[in-house]
Structures are given as C-alpha cells and as structure tokens.
Amino acid sequence: MSECEICGGVGLVRVKSDAGLWVSRACECQESQAEDLRIKSARIPNKYRKCTLDSYWIDFTNAHESLNSALRTARKFVDAYPIDTKGKGLLFVGANGLGKTHLAVGVLQRLIRERGVQGLFFDYRELLKHIQSSYNPQVQATELEILRPILNAEVLIIDDIGTQKPTDWVWDTVAYVLNARYNGELSTIITTHFPALPAGKGQLTDPEKAAREISLGDRIGDSMLSRLCEMCIRVEMSGGDFRQSVKRASFGS
Structure with a gap:
C-alpha cells in the first residue's frame, strides 16, 4: 500500500480548530481503514460484500411496488439511526429471491460507514451452530463469551430466521438473544421467507397441516x-424472483 499523500502514512494531520489552535486529528485514510476494519469485523459473507442500498436495483419490468417501498424504508431507517429509531430494528418478510438480505446488508454497511456502528451478520443456522460450539470441550470459550458479541452488537443481522427445525433449545436460545437485545434497546435486522403469522391454532388434521403454509410463529x-413485531419495523416484500429479474434485465432479454 502506498503512503497517503496527506499524512505521509502516519495517520494524523494538523488542522486549525475553531478556536484557532493547531490540533491533530485522524487523516481520512485512517478513517477509511477504520471503516474497512469495521466492515471486516461484521462477518458479512463475501457474496454480500458489494450489497449496498445504492446497488439495490429495481428498475426492471414488472418490479413490485413493495420492493421500492422496502428500499425507501431502509433508507429512512439509516437516516433516522440512532436517535429516532430508539432501538427499533427491521424485519424483512418475503419469498426467496426478493433481495431481503441485500437490503439488510446495505443498511448495515451504511450504518458502519456513516454512523461508525459496530455490527454483526449471522445466518440463522450459523448463529445457532456458533452458540452450540461452546458445548464442544475442544472449544476454549464459554457460551457467555460466545454470546457476548451477539448480545452487545450495536446492530445485528439475523438472516433467514426460522430455517432451523424448531426444538426447545432453539426456541430458548432465540428467546434469550432477542429478549436481551430488546431490553438493551439494540437494533436487530432480521430477514425471513416465512410469513410473519402466528402458529396455527387448535387441532389440525394431517391434510390440514399439509395444506397450511408454515408460518414464522411455527x-x-x-x-x-x-416480541419481534414489537422490536422491529415490519417490511413486507412481494413479487417474482428479484435475482432472476435482474439477470434477465442485465442481458437485455
């Protein structure tokens, strides 16, 4: 890496303060490196690193209005953070291929770069496996040590919540994480392809169970x-597969 032409690689520059005194402050190159480090520390998978709000492209034929509405909500959330969001997060709900993860990562990247946020990204199944690893005697970390960054991250993405088969341990773990973040007034951004509806009530026959769509409540x-609906702004997304539409538009077909 070549030396910065402004600071000569030391990371500091001398500027005059409002009081007319010469003071030192971090050079822009240093600030950029700090941003990059925060992005890296957020554990955003490589395939999502280029996902930004500006690159969420919905200018294609038959794009559903809910996608544009979701993008507007994401931008408003960033603009309002952290004063007006007051610990609220976002819950992106919709079928696969609508760009829910793209928007979630886009929000996190903007918050990291523009608000200096310390964030974390976890796929739901990966999150549960990460916590379960504390039970492995070869892992030199307790469950609390593994959970602490997840519980304390300023902004946490949980991608594709509900994909793991529910068990008592899964329900207890999810409850612990979400309740801790709710009580700490920390923003959590969640995506799911399950409809955000309660579980089916009453006794259902096997055919009824097979016909009923599985919900996030299930x-x-x-x-x-x-609790999720209380701690997050719900963003419903509809339409065809966003990724396939963008691919077709890119090739001009």
Missing part, C-alpha cells in the same frame, strides 16, 4: 414472533 414460537 418456527420460532408465537411469543417470540410477538
């Missing part, structure tokens, strides 16, 4: 779904 429990 996967994480109704009490946690209620």
Whole structure:
C-alpha cells in the first residue's frame, strides 16, 4: 500500500480548530481503514460484500411496488439511526429471491460507514451452530463469551430466521438473544421467507397441516414472533424472483 499523500502514512494531520489552535486529528485514510476494519469485523459473507442500498436495483419490468417501498424504508431507517429509531430494528418478510438480505446488508454497511456502528451478520443456522460450539470441550470459550458479541452488537443481522427445525433449545436460545437485545434497546435486522403469522391454532388434521403454509410463529414460537413485531419495523416484500429479474434485465432479454 502506498503512503497517503496527506499524512505521509502516519495517520494524523494538523488542522486549525475553531478556536484557532493547531490540533491533530485522524487523516481520512485512517478513517477509511477504520471503516474497512469495521466492515471486516461484521462477518458479512463475501457474496454480500458489494450489497449496498445504492446497488439495490429495481428498475426492471414488472418490479413490485413493495420492493421500492422496502428500499425507501431502509433508507429512512439509516437516516433516522440512532436517535429516532430508539432501538427499533427491521424485519424483512418475503419469498426467496426478493433481495431481503441485500437490503439488510446495505443498511448495515451504511450504518458502519456513516454512523461508525459496530455490527454483526449471522445466518440463522450459523448463529445457532456458533452458540452450540461452546458445548464442544475442544472449544476454549464459554457460551457467555460466545454470546457476548451477539448480545452487545450495536446492530445485528439475523438472516433467514426460522430455517432451523424448531426444538426447545432453539426456541430458548432465540428467546434469550432477542429478549436481551430488546431490553438493551439494540437494533436487530432480521430477514425471513416465512410469513410473519402466528402458529396455527387448535387441532389440525394431517391434510390440514399439509395444506397450511408454515408460518414464522411455527418456527420460532408465537411469543417470540410477538416480541419481534414489537422490536422491529415490519417490511413486507412481494413479487417474482428479484435475482432472476435482474439477470434477465442485465442481458437485455
């Protein structure tokens, strides 16, 4: 890496303060390196590193209006953070291929670069496996040590919540994480392809169970779904596969 032409690689520059005194402050190159380090520390997968709000392209034929509305909500959230969001997060709900993860990562990257946020990205299944690893005697970390960054991250993305088969341990773990973040007034951004509806009530026959669409309430429990709806702004997304539409538009077909 070549030396910065402004600071000569030391990371500091001398500027005059409002009081007319010469003071030192971090050079822009140093600030840029700090941003890059925060992005790297956020554990954003490589395939999502280029996902920004500006690159969420929906200018294609038959794009559903809900996608444009979701993008507007994402931008407003960034503009309002952290004063007006007051610990609220975002819950992106919709079928696969609508760009839910793209928007979630786009929000996190903007917050990291523009607000200096310390964030974390976890796929839901990866998150549960990460926590379970504390039970492995070869892992030199306790469950609390593994959970601490997840519980304390200023902004946490949980991608594709509900994909893990529900068990008592899964429900208890999800409840612990979400309740801790709710009580700490920390923003959590969540994506799911399950409809954000309660579990089916009453006794259902096998054909009725097979015909009924599985809901997020079925996967994480109704009490946690209620908590999610309380701690997040719900963003419903509809339409055809966003990724396939963009590919077709890119090739001009």
